[in-house]
Amino acid sequence: MNPAIALRDVRKSFGPTEIIRGLNLTVNRGERHAVIGPNGAGKSTMFHLISGRLQASSGVIELKGEDITGLRPYEINRRGLSRSFQITNIFPKLSVYENLRCAVLWSLGYRYAFWRFVDRLKDANERAEEVLEMIGLTARRDTPAGVLAYADQRALEIGVTIAGGADVIMLDEPTAGMSHAETEQAVALIRKVSEGRTLIMVEHDMGVVFGLADRISVLVYGQIIASDTPQAIRANPAVREAYLGEEAPA
Amino acid sequence: MTGMRYLLCFAAVAVALLIAPVVFPSSVAITTMSLMGVMIIFALSYNMLLGQTGLLSFGHAVYYGLAGFCAAHAMNIIAAGKLPVPLPVIPLVGAAAGLFFGVIFGAVSTRRAGTVFAMISLGLGELVAAFALVLHTFFGGEDGISTNRTKLLAFFGYKFGPQIQVYYLIAFWCFVCIVLMYALTRTPFGRMCNAVRDNPERVEFIGYSTQRVRFQAFVLSAMFAGVAGALAAINFELMNLQSIGAAASGQVLLMSFVGGAGHFAGPVIGAIFVTFLQVSLSDITKAWMLYFGLMFIFIVMYAPGGMAGWLALHWPLLRNGRIVRLLPAYALAAVPMLGLALGGVMLIELAHHMLVQAASDGPQLSIFGIPMNGASPWPWLAALVLFAGGAFGVRAAWPRVADAWGRALAAPGTTKVNS
Numbered sequence: 001m002n003p004a005i006a007l008r009d010v011r012k013s014f015g016p017t018e019i020i021r022g023l024n025l026t027v028n029r030g031e032r033h034a035v036i037g038p039n040g041a042g043k044s045t046m047f048h049l050i051s052g053r054l055q056a057s058s059g060v061i062e063l064k065g066e067d068i069t070g071l072r073p074y075e076i077n078r079r080g081l082s083r084s085f086q087i088t089n090i091f092p093k094l095s096v097y098e099n100l101r102c103a104v105l106w107s108l109g110y111r112y113a114f115w116r117f118v119d120r121l122k123d124a125n126e127r128a129e130e131v132l133e134m135i136g137l138t139a140r141r142d143t144p145a146g147v148l149a150y151a152d153q154r155a156l157e158i159g160v161t162i163a164g165g166a167d168v169i170m171l172d173e174p175t176a177g178m179s180h181a182e183t184e185q186a187v188a189l190i191r192k193v194s195e196g197r198t199l200i201m202v203e204h205d206m207g208v209v210f211g212l213a214d215r216i217s218v219l220v221y222g223q224i225i226a227s228d229t230p231q232a233i234r235a236n237p238a239v240r241e242a243y244l245g246e247e248a249p250a
Numbered sequence: 251m252t253g254m255r256y257l258l259c260f261a262a263v264a265v266a267l268l269i270a271p272v273v274f275p276s277s278v279a280i281t282t283m284s285l286m287g288v289m290i291i292f293a294l295s296y297n298m299l300l301g302q303t304g305l306l307s308f309g310h311a312v313y314y315g316l317a318g319f320c321a322a323h324a325m326n327i328i329a330a331g332k333l334p335v336p337l338p339v340i341p342l343v344g345a346a347a348g349l350f351f352g353v354i355f356g357a358v359s360t361r362r363a364g365t366v367f368a369m370i371s372l373g374l375g376e377l378v379a380a381f382a383l384v385l386h387t388f389f390g391g392e393d394g395i396s397t398n399r400t401k402l403l404a405f406f407g408y409k410f411g412p413q414i415q416v417y418y419l420i421a422f423w424c425f426v427c428i429v430l431m432y433a434l435t436r437t438p439f440g441r442m443c444n445a446v447r448d449n450p451e452r453v454e455f456i457g458y459s460t461q462r463v464r465f466q467a468f469v470l471s472a473m474f475a476g477v478a479g480a481l482a483a484i485n486f487e488l489m490n491l492q493s494i495g496a497a498a499s500g501q502v503l504l505m506s507f508v509g510g511a512g513h514f515a516g517p518v519i520g521a522i523f524v525t526f527l528q529v530s531l532s533d534i535t536k537a538w539m540l541y542f543g544l545m546f547i548f549i550v551m552y553a554p555g556g557m558a559g560w561l562a563l564h565w566p567l568l569r570n571g572r573i574v575r576l577l578p579a580y581a582l583a584a585v586p587m588l589g590l591a592l593g594g595v596m597l598i599e600l601a602h603h604m605l606v607q608a609a610s611d612g613p614q615l616s617i618f619g620i621p622m623n624g625a626s627p628w629p630w631l632a633a634l635v636l637f638a639g640g641a642f643g644v645r646a647a648w649p650r651v652a653d654a655w656g657r658a659l660a661a662p663g664t665t666k667v668n669s
Contacts, residue, residue: 051455052454053451053455072455073454073455074453074455074458074459075397078453082455082456083455085452089452089455090452092448093444093450094441094445102441104588105442105458106456106458112438112458112463112466114434114466117433117436118436118441121438160452180459223639
């Protein structure tokens with residue numbers, strides 16, 4: 001079977017500065033894959049390239065064997081890839097429930113319909129309720145998303161990402177800025193929502209990374225220097241030198 | 251709100267439209283209310299862009315005006331050929347025209363949002379206005395295109411000569427358009443418009459093309475503006491270049507904003523209020539445009555949610571009765587506010603009279619029925635004292651209003667507002 005995501009010699013320059021410098025990455029289907037690397041290594045840029053927010057300068061990006069290089073974000077999303085954002089990126093004036101319902105509409109085939117009432121779309125409402133419960137925001141159902149507490153916004157961010165049922169999920173620093181207790185909850189949520197799907201995640205919290213990931217890729221200066229199981233990454237001398245250093249968990 | 255409450259709301263609107271001419275039977279009132287009906291449709295169509303989809307257009311009158319001209323021509327053709335088309339279906343001609351031009355201009359302008367969209371809408375508006383000046387056969391030059399609504403086939407015996415019949419025709423279409431435009435907000439498309447307004451970037455990552463959402467909103471909005479334009483043609487029996495230009499586009503923006511773009515009912519309130527002021531203020535003072543400008547600035551600065559936003563702010567307090575806690579503070583602030591307003595009006599009227607009319611009419615004028623001499627310093631001094639004292643008083647009273655708000659909200663049972 002084709003890998004969920006494959007990047008081949010992908011490059012991205014901003015003006016004269018090359019941020020992604022010949023990146024090769026394979027993410028197998030059904031695995032939880034973490035991408036780690038020092039600040040400025042290009043992790044977020046890589047996410048933007050895969051999800052279509054940025055266009056690669058050269059190289060090929062494949063989603064489930066299909067070339068998605070140069071496609072618009074919505075075209076990539078319709079092919080089954082959904083991502084979250086490092087900085088919360090939700091619909092602030094819409095209620096929590098409305099956020100989730102908007103996120104399920106396309107996948108259920110409602111497109112731009114203006115001849116049916118959204119309240120009467122049984123499947124869309126059921127799916128939105130289901131995700132609402134999964135992310136634990138039932139009590140906040142009718143609150144405008146913009147006034148939620150930070151951790152709740154992060155949960156909604158994940159909810160909006162997974163609501164459409166995409167089978168490849170990309171999470172960009174899902175636990176950034178959270179307290180220890182909030183991080184634990186978020187990890188449990190991520191574990192639950194990535195069940196039976198492919199997960200790619202950028203994360204700085206090494207506890208989260210080594211606790212969740214089946215495989216880890218290390219991105220340094222725009223290149224993947226290693227891509228392996230957590231044990232192998234921990235033992236990899238190049239990785240230790242380039243990134244983990246003394247931060248390496250015992 | 252539940253479905254039942256929507257039905258009640260719409261029933262109330264229908265009843266209000268039906269009995270309005272009974273309550274206000276004067277011919278001036280019926281003429282004004284006819285215009286209000288047209289403007290309600292126009293402002294609501296504009297708010298599909300501004301309030302629902304987050305698109306600021308400076309050229310919405312293009313679709314209103316072009317559709318109005320198309321409707322006027324259609325009426326003339328139908329009358330000349332004695333075609334079996336009654337007057338009440340003419341708004342459909344306007345809708346088709348609005349839709350047509352919406353598709354053409356929308357394809358150009360909705361590729362981008364934000365400032366680019368606003369600038370393109372302004373450019374298209376100017377383009378069409380300039381084009382209209384040149385194309386005499388269609389736009390009739392300075393005179394415009396006149397038509398006669400009574401020459402069309404009678405509709406169950408009604409010829410729509412008397413204004414009251416036209417009022418009910420406008421009221422019917424107004425009701426239909428309100429219901430349809432409200433229904434649109436409750437569809438998957440309507441919700442995605444809100445999503446595009448809130449955060450266009452994220453919309454692309456849940457499968458939707460923002461450009462397509464904007465385009466569809468634009469086209470539908472132009473279609474409803476077209477209905478309003480056709481009703482204007484029926485109402486005035488005349489379309490001229492003013493209805494297509496930047497001033498008309500600015501007016502519909504003003505109505506939506508003053509009424510409140512954030513609420514569905516906002517533009518309705520705005521259309522009624524602004525039309526009423528236009529009709530009545532222009533009779534009272536020649537400086538009415540200035541008051542309009544000041545009112546707009548005041549709302550933008552102090553009540554950006556418009557009148558509907560202000561009402562919505564008070565609604566929870568009104569429901570649980572805590573509004574009474576605000577009343578003393580409001581009453582206290584109202585006194586200096588009145589002084590501020592009176593002083594401001596006096597200054598404007600004195601200045602306007604002395605600058606514009608004094609040369610021909612002399613320095614005598616009357617404000618609020620009080621005669622005064624604009625050449626004497628006393629009225630100016632009185633106005634200044636009122637204005638400055640009012641401004642000072644408002645500043646002094648404001649902390650009390652804020653304090654009263656704080657206490658009304660902090661009281662148990664109202665936590666929903668600020669939680």
